[in-house]
Amino acid sequence: MRKEAVLSAVLTIVAVVTALLLVGPKPQAQAAGIRIMPLGDSITGSPGCWRALLWNRLQNTGHTNIDFVGTLPPQGCGVPYDGDNEGHGGFLATSVANQNQLPGWLAATTPDIVMMHFGTNDVWNNLSPETILAAFGRLVDQMRASKATMKILVAKIIPMNPANCADCGQRVINFNNAIPGWASSKSTAQSPVTVVDQWTGFSTATDTNDGVHPNASGDAKMSDRWYPALVAALGDGPPTSTTTTTTTTTTTTTTTTAPNPVPGCSAEVRTVNRWPGAFQVEIVVRDTGTTPINGWTVRFTLGSGMSVGQSWNSVLSQSGLALTLRNLDWNASIQPGGSVSVGMVINGDPANWNPAPTC
Numbered sequence: 001m002r003k004e005a006v007l008s009a010v011l012t013i014v015a016v017v018t019a020l021l022l023v024g025p026k027p028q029a030q031a032a033g034i035r036i037m038p039l040g041d042s043i044t045g046s047p048g049c050w051r052a053l054l055w056n057r058l059q060n061t062g063h064t065n066i067d068f069v070g071t072l073p074p075q076g077c078g079v080p081y082d083g084d085n086e087g088h089g090g091f092l093a094t095s096v097a098n099q100n101q102l103p104g105w106l107a108a109t110t111p112d113i114v115m116m117h118f119g120t121n122d123v124w125n126n127l128s129p130e131t132i133l134a135a136f137g138r139l140v141d142q143m144r145a146s147k148a149t150m151k152i153l154v155a156k157i158i159p160m161n162p163a164n165c166a167d168c169g170q171r172v173i174n175f176n177n178a179i180p181g182w183a184s185s186k187s188t189a190q191s192p193v194t195v196v197d198q199w200t201g202f203s204t205a206t207d208t209n210d211g212v213h214p215n216a217s218g219d220a221k222m223s224d225r226w227y228p229a230l231v232a233a234l235g236d237g238p239p240t241s242t243t244t245t246t247t248t249t250t251t252t253t254t255t256t257t258a259p260n261p262v263p264g265c266s267a268e269v270r271t272v273n274r275w276p277g278a279f280q281v282e283i284v285v286r287d288t289g290t291t292p293i294n295g296w297t298v299r300f301t302l303g304s305g306m307s308v309g310q311s312w313n314s315v316l317s318q319s320g321l322a323l324t325l326r327n328l329d330w331n332a333s334i335q336p337g338g339s340v341s342v343g344m345v346i347n348g349d350p351a352n353w354n355p356a357p358t359c
Helices: 003-023 050-060 093-098 102-109 120-124 129-146 168-186 216-234 242-257
Strands: 034-040 066-068 113-117 151-156 193-197 265-275 278-287 298-301 307-312 315-319 322-326 339-347
Touching (some): 050 216, 102 129, 168 193, 193 216
Antiparallel strands (some): 278 339, 307 339
């Protein structure tokens, strides 16, 4: 075999392995699972890690008979999850409707429920609420043509404050204010349209990196808002399995004594910025149980040649290479379904960073 062919084969294998490490295996959905399409733009799909948080919360609370669907593959969010989606970066809802793009996506995935956070790029392009909602109406009609009993969740979109659009903040408010009336007129008993308020309580200053796209805390807020609406749409009520009851009991006991790890708690790490010789990481801690966590700790180990440059929103203690990260500001409580995030600067090569936090 020629050297060029061997090199090409090796590079292909490396690319595949790298992709698997970043994304993780897709959890296996049950054959008869309810099919849920996340639909929107980059806030939904690039990478849209609120979907990872939402998927795992549903799994942890007994809602396992589901399948997230879409023609786009998952992107890496640091945890395994069902990442199929229809979140097309840069797309306008009006363009998708006018170009009849949705019917093909629906035919390929046959969802039972659509979760739609759409319209950010339309607002950015100064299209009127009436124009955007007329497009929404066409999209809803296409959903119902795919499935007459389609359940549709439509978001009041998160705020936006991009540097090059001073008017976008008010445009979002105007658009969101028009959504409930439109949804009421479009909803039917057979195919209800439910409005999910993603705007209230969301801060462009603390919940985005750029005034538009959610960061870790923004992802957590979006997941928290989708969760009750989606559970209601699933129609299967609160889980009643023995496993769930046991988990709840264990969480209550463990939270009182606060050992590590704590059942009902999950930790996710994200690399948020890189530059020569150092990089930033953000640790997101979530209460996945049913009782508040009154104190929490994240533990991880640095690789060879790495050290902590500084930390923010956190208190850091070091013992050799084993580090313990504790945020004293939040020790009072993390409510069920809630999350907090802390971050730090790491000096060294990001290739040596092997995040596997536990909480």
